[in-house]
Amino acid sequence: MEDELLAIQQLYPQVYHACHARHARSRATNRFRVSERDQALLAHLSLRHAQKPSDLAPHLGVGLPTLSEALKRLERAGYVERVRSGSDRRALPVQLTAAGAEALRGTSVLDDVRLARALEHLTPRERRAAVEGLGLLARGCREMQRVERAR
Numbered sequence: 001m002e003d004e005l006l007a008i009q010q011l012y013p014q015v016y017h018a019c020h021a022r023h024a025r026s027r028a029t030n031r032f033r034v035s036e037r038d039q040a041l042l043a044h045l046s047l048r049h050a051q052k053p054s055d056l057a058p059h060l061g062v063g064l065p066t067l068s069e070a071l072k073r074l075e076r077a078g079y080v081e082r083v084r085s086g087s088d089r090r091a092l093p094v095q096l097t098a099a100g101a102e103a104l105r106g107t108s109v110l111d112d113v114r115l116a117r118a119l120e121h122l123t124p125r126e127r128r129a130a131v132e133g134l135g136l137l138a139r140g141c142r143e144m145q146r147v148e149r150a151r
Contacts, residue, residue, distance in 0.1 A: 001119055006047075006101055007131045008115060009108040013043035014138040032103040033077065037062075041070055042079060042096060042104040050083040050093030058149060059142060079103050 034042070044056060057067040071094055074080045079100030082092040096104070105112060119127050 004127045004131050009105050009110055010043050011134040011138045030107055032106050034103050034107045039107045042100050045096040047096045050095040052093050
């Protein structure tokens with residue numbers, strides 16, 4: 001169930017980020033030293049697939065220089081890593097590390113214990129369907145933001 005927990009904690013913040021008002025979260029108030037913006041960035045990264053910062057910046061509504069600074073800070077903390085692309089030596093896609101996944105889970109808007117309890121009431125197949133459904137919703141939210149930015 002660990003994969004499903006992490007998947008939901010990655011996907012739901014994407015929905016939250018797209019659909020709810022921001023609230024202040026200080027980097028100093030959590031043991032991971034992760035701000036709300038850092039947490040949203042971590043939520044958009046994967047343990048398995050690297051993503052180009054140039055694709056991520058517009059989605060998060062920040063400039064590439066701002067994103068680059070955040071990624072440098074998160075990389076120093078061990079939460080993200082840059083992966084060399086075989087086809088393009090200049091591109092430095094970024095992905096979540098195990099420590100980054102722990103920081104994401106520790107700062108998520110979703111409580112681990114309560115989320116695990118809720119998932120216990122579902123079969124493994126239903127848990128997978130829930131994650132897939134949230135993924136579809138997150139994709140819709142990302143597309144909605146892309147269209148809004150294009151206007």
